[in-house]
Amino acid sequence: MxxxxxxxxxxxxxxxxxxxxxxxxxxxxxxxxxxxxxxxxxxxxxxxxxxxxxxxxxxxxxxxxxxxxxxxxxxxxxxxxxxxxxxxxxxxxxxxxxxxxxxxxxxxxxxxxxxxxxxxxxxxxxxxxxxxxxxxxxxxxxxxxxxVSALKTAEFVYLISEYAGDSDEEVVKYVKAMEDIYNRSRKLKQSQQRLSQLEDYQY
Structure with a gap:
């Protein structure tokens, strides 16, 4: 270029x-x-x-x-x-x-x-x-x-469908997998925050 x-x-x-x-x-x-x-x-x-x-x-x-x-x-x-x-x-x-x-x-x-x-x-x-x-x-x-929470439901559905395809089954399957990833990530983040707070208290 x-x-x-x-x-x-x-x-x-x-x-x-x-x-x-x-x-x-x-x-x-x-x-x-x-x-x-x-x-x-x-x-x-x-x-x-x-x-x-x-x-x-x-x-x-x-x-x-x-x-x-x-x-x-x-x-x-x-x-x-x-x-x-x-x-x-x-x-x-x-x-x-x-x-x-x-x-x-x-x-x-x-x-x-x-x-x-x-x-x-x-x-x-x-x-x-x-x-x-x-x-x-x-x-x-x-x-x-x-x-994700800032998206309107229709916007979220459009983006997910664009990524996962037109099949309703595949879209639902991907949404569930995505939900599981977010829930696990949220729990891990909360666990790390509690550990960090505990370490700060000890010092």
Whole structure:
């Protein structure tokens, strides 16, 4: 998906001083632009975690971040960026800013997962800013778990059915298995909490 900005920094160490200074200035501007957009999206996700009740009026909110992944790159003229999953925003050649924000709610590892994805790209036109770089690109991906109790019954049934299939028997079977996992996990957590409290009391 293009050269990571940190890698591009390393690759320009052997060029002449004037070219190196110009390239570094271009890269610094690109870095700030991409990081600014990703920081904005990151703040939006944080706001969801801090105010889940407000978010729940329009979306299914996650509890808190389990994983976050951030990446920034620049596209060097003459190279191609290829990815079927992100083809829309990566293949666009029109000049200017292109941004896409999506979230997905699905079942994974017997839990309801929310995946937030933000893609940002800026395509340059002509000369003036840089004769070498043609675009800047960055993405931020955040994975969080959804509180099952916050889901409406119809929403829960839809997600479980989407995961387990259209067979009523299979859906019921999976719901029972999921219920057993949650009950066992809840008991284990309570047992660990009591043990921790006992250890704190002893010390």
């Amino acid at each position: 293009g050269a990571a900005i940190s890698a591009v920094y390393a690759s320009i160490s052997d060029v002449d001083e004037q070219e190196r200074q110009r390239a570094r200035q271009d890269l610094e501007v690109l870095q700030r632009a991409v990081e600014y957009k990703l920081d904005q999206f990151d703040s939006k996700i944080t706001e969801m975690f801090l105010n889940p009740e407000a978010m729940s009026r329009t979306q299914v909110p996650g509890l808190r971040a389990l994983r976050k992944s951030r990446y920034t790159s620049v596209g060097v003229k003459g190279t191609k960026i290829v990815s079927s999953a992100l083809e829309g925003i990566l293949s666009t050649t029109s000049a200017g800013e292109h941004e896409e924000q999506r979230f997905f709610v699905y079942v994974q590892y017997n839990a309801i997962i929310r995946l937030d994805v933000m893609l940002w790209r800026w395509n340059f036109t002509g000369k003036g800013f840089s004769d070498k770089y043609e675009n800047a690109f960055g993405y931020l991906i955040c994975t969080s778990v959804v509180d």
